[in-house]
Amino acid sequence: MAYTEKARELFQKxxxxxxxxxxYKEKRFICSPQDAEIEVEYPxxxxxxxxxxxxxxxxxxxxxxxxxxxxxxxxxxxxxxxxSSVRFICGTQDIHRExxxxxxxxxxxxDTLLFPSCMDANSGVFExxxxxxxxxxxxxxxHASLVDGIRLCSAQYDTFKHMDMKHxxxxxxxxxxxxxxxxxTDGVFSMDGDLAPLDEMCALCxxxxxxxxxxxxxxxxxxxxxGRGTHEHFNVIDKVDLITTTFGKGLGGASGGCVSGRKELVxxxxxxxxxxxxxxxxxxxxxxxxxxVIDLVxxxxxxxxxxxxxxxxxxxxxxxxxxxxxxxxTPIVPVMLYNAKLANDMARDMYAEGIxxxxxxxxxxxxxxxxxxxxLSAAHTKEHIDKAVAAFKKIGEKYGILGLDKKGxxxxxGM
Amino acid sequence: xxxEMKEMVLEYVIDxxxxxxxxxxxxxxxxxxxxxxxxxxxxxxxxxxxEKKFKISLPDSEATPxxxxxxxxxxxxxxxxxx
Numbered sequence: 001m002a003y004t005e006k007a008r009e010l011f012q013k014x015x016x017x018x019x020x021x022x023x024y025k026e027k028r029f030i031c032s033p034q035d036a037e038i039e040v041e042y043p044x045x046x047x048x049x050x051x052x053x054x055x056x057x058x059x060x061x062x063x064x065x066x067x068x069x070x071x072x073x074x075x076x077x078x079x080x081x082x083x084s085s086v087r088f089i090c091g092t093q094d095i096h097r098e099x100x101x102x103x104x105x106x107x108x109x110x111d112t113l114l115f116p117s118c119m120d121a122n123s124g125v126f127e128x129x130x131x132x133x134x135x136x137x138x139x140x141x142x143h144a145s146l147v148d149g150i151r152l153c154s155a156q157y158d159t160f161k162h163m164d165m166k167h168x169x170x171x172x173x174x175x176x177x178x179x180x181x182x183x184x185t186d187g188v189f190s191m192d193g194d195l196a197p198l199d200e201m202c203a204l205c206x207x208x209x210x211x212x213x214x215x216x217x218x219x220x221x222x223x224x225x226x227g228r229g230t231h232e233h234f235n236v237i238d239k240v241d242l243i244t245t246t247f248g249k250g251l252g253g254a255s256g257g258c259v260s261g262r263k264e265l266v267x268x269x270x271x272x273x274x275x276x277x278x279x280x281x282x283x284x285x286x287x288x289x290x291x292x293v294i295d296l297v298x299x300x301x302x303x304x305x306x307x308x309x310x311x312x313x314x315x316x317x318x319x320x321x322x323x324x325x326x327x328x329x330t331p332i333v334p335v336m337l338y339n340a341k342l343a344n345d346m347a348r349d350m351y352a353e354g355i356x357x358x359x360x361x362x363x364x365x366x367x368x369x370x371x372x373x374x375x376l377s378a379a380h381t382k383e384h385i386d387k388a389v390a391a392f393k394k395i396g397e398k399y400g401i402l403g404l405d406k407k408g409x410x411x412x413x414g415m
Numbered sequence: 416x417x418x419e420m421k422e423m424v425l426e427y428v429i430d431x432x433x434x435x436x437x438x439x440x441x442x443x444x445x446x447x448x449x450x451x452x453x454x455x456x457x458x459x460x461x462x463x464x465x466e467k468k469f470k471i472s473l474p475d476s477e478a479t480p481x482x483x484x485x486x487x488x489x490x491x492x493x494x495x496x497x498x
Contacts, residue, residue: 140457147456159457161434174463367451 022340023361034063034253036379040356051356052384054374056253059222059331060303061379063253067296068289072254075288083281087114088270091281099287102294103260107220107228107245108237111266114287116279118217118246118257119145124273125213125244125259126153126182134180137171139163139196142186143215150184162189165200172208180211187216187230187243188223191365191373193332195223198230202239213242217257218332221250221297222304222378241265247286252293256282307331307378310385314376317389322402324409331376335392336369338406339413343370346395353391368415420469420493425486427464432457443487448480458483465489471496 018024029041031048034056039048062068075095085091100112115121122145126136136150136157150157158175160167168183175181183205185196198214205212216229220243224232227250231240242261247254259269269276282290297303311331318325324336337343343359350357350372361370374388396402401409421443432453433439439452447453453461462478465471473496482492 138456140454156463157459158463159460161431171460362451363454366454 051354054357057249058377059250061377071292072285072289075285079284087281095287107260109260110263112260115257120275121244121257121259122146122149124275128269128272130155135175135178136182138184183212187214188218190218193328193330198234202236211241215244217246220245227304247290254286303378311376314385321393333374334371336371340370342413349395355388355391444485448484
């Protein structure tokens with residue numbers, strides 16, 4: 001027992017510092033399956049409330065889809081609960097191979113390797129393919145898991161201003177002396193909902209002989225006319241060298257991720273990626289359910305079409321209500337508030353109106369760019385969206401921000 | 416020479432990290448990292464610039480957010496490594 005009182009006090013002080021900064025993450029308990037309508041216990045110990053969920057990554061509404069749930073049951077019955085092994089020892093079943101092949105076909109890539117999560121895929125991919133004489137050039141707003149993966153890799157790295165192609169070009173020129181150059185971006189940026197201009201990025205990569213990796217976690221299943229992702233949207237399917245993505249968002253919502261792309265690069269991940277080599281296989285029920293998800297998204301575009309309509313309908317409603325919204329055309333709609341306390345207070349008031357949304361502020365988003373991030377789902381009905389817009393209008397009016405732009409909100413509440 | 420270096424670094428910082436619509440007045444002692452103008456991930460671009468421009472090698476142990484927090488501090492670090 002070496003957990004001394006002194007150590008306890010120091011850790012308690014750390015926790016208190018987080019609370020004092022106003023960035024403490026409170027516990028919220030969902031007491032129902034994940035869906036557009038959920039039952040929530042918040043704060044802890046409070047009575048359960050039925051609310052509409054506008055902050056899940058359940059883009060296609062598949063988290064509790066009956067066909068997906070049934071496929072998970074079938075996987076459990078036919079292939080068991082868990083693998084008790086990493087992939088390369090005795091953790092690969094026929095259904096793991098089948099899912100990999102289906103994902104390769106779906107994304108238009110040569111090969112695919114499953115990981116326990118996309119966080120793991122992003123942690124392992126860079127160290128597997130790059131070394132000291134190589135360089136990674138990354139958009140400054142890429143997901144934290146890519147940042148971690150880049151830091152774990154011995155390659156040099158540099159950054160370019162968010163979606164600034166002139167700046168990327170400058171960096172590609174600067175690093176022409178390196179062996180391999182890998183440009184890294186999110187397909188859809190999770191906090192702003194904007195799309196990386198992959199057509200321009202791929203053209204620049206062609207010009208400078210660079211490879212490109214796209215994390216399409218917030219795009220797979222619904223961006224592009226048949227939902228293949230950001231590379232389909234920009235018509236550059238054959239130009240993207242690597243895609244990392246997740247089965248924990250649009251593609252089902254449980255867990256698991258993958259690296260998909262050029263076969264040599266995927267093979268190197270199979271041989272060298274530490275999260276692949278040292279972490280358990282995806283569980284059979286999730287693998288089987290993910291195959292069903294691929295069936296669903298390839299057999300019809302109904303769900304992604306509905307999501308697209310829902311996102312457009314919400315965006316139009318919220319703009320007409322007079323709230324400041326970051327422009328875009330994805331199911332991620334950031335309602336900009338700039339001030340962290342305002343974002344937190346408004347999110348709490350929205351919950352009281354039966355709308356579950358969360359305020360985001362520094363360090364999750366840049367300082368002075370606090371917002372409520374709204375995420376649409378194909379599971380939302382028109383009535384759900386009308387209710388959310390009405391609640392935003394009511395709460396926006398309470399805080400006197402309707403019709404105000406960035407300058408107006410900052411003048412009233414500060415950054 | 417010292418002032419020339421400071422001007423050079425300041426110009427790079429503004430060009431590299433400040434957008435035109437940011438409306439920020441960055442000077443030699445403006446906090447860069449602790450204010451959020453430069454995050455710890457994109458700080459690497461500054462390190463790459465300093466090493467190339469001044470032909471030095473900055474060990475990771477010294478290229479810390481504290482040492483990179485203002486143009487003044489950055490220039491002190493560069494001077495130390497110019498020997």
